[in-house]
Amino acid sequence: MEEEQIREALNAHWRASAAGDVNAEHDIYHDDAICDYPQSGERILGRANLQALRSHHPGKPAGFNVRRIVGNGNLWITEYTITYQGKPAYTVSIMEFHDGKVVLETQYFADPFEAPAWRSQWVTQIT
Template sequence: MNEHDIRATIDKHWAASASGDQVAEHEIYHDDAVCEYPQSGEVIHGRHNLLALRSHHPGKPSGFAVRRIVGQGNLWVTEYVINYQDKRAHTVSIMEFRDGKVSHETQYFADPFQAPAWRAQWVEHVLHPIG
């Protein structure tokens, strides 16, 4: 699979995720895929378990916005923002592909925080709305 095809597969994955289509969202994964959540120390083994875990999430996202996708070869990174019941989670997904499907994914989730006043003179304050 070439990079154009991988990017199209990723775009389809995130569109399915945003629309709540759990089956289409998980077509991107190998049956033996591994997904890691380093902040909680969890490792999910297998597409079936990943689909089950996400399907049982008690706080379904109410908004989802991809900020950017970059990648080359078999390694792709997506930055996105998820809104869970009026709380934003800034998220990074690192996907490793094998034979056109994700074999390993690592996801990092970060809560927003207030910017300290001392650095205001050097920065632009931008909020990224969720669409």
């Protein structure tokens, strides 16, 4: 699959995710896709299980913002923010493609934290 096609598939995936369209959101995945959440030690096997898990999330996202998508070949990374119950979760998704579909995704989730005052002279704040 050409990189341009993968990028459009990713854009469609993230638009569907932001809109809460769980059917379109999962079109990008191979039937036997694997999704890992290393921080919780969970592995979701198969597109059907991944879609079911996301469909039953008790705290539906209230906001969704893709910051950037980078990649080439079969390896693509998306950095984005999801807002759950008024709190942002900074997220990184690493997707591996085969024959135009995601076969492996690893997602990392991070909570925001207060920047320590001691380093303020060397940094600027981003939003």
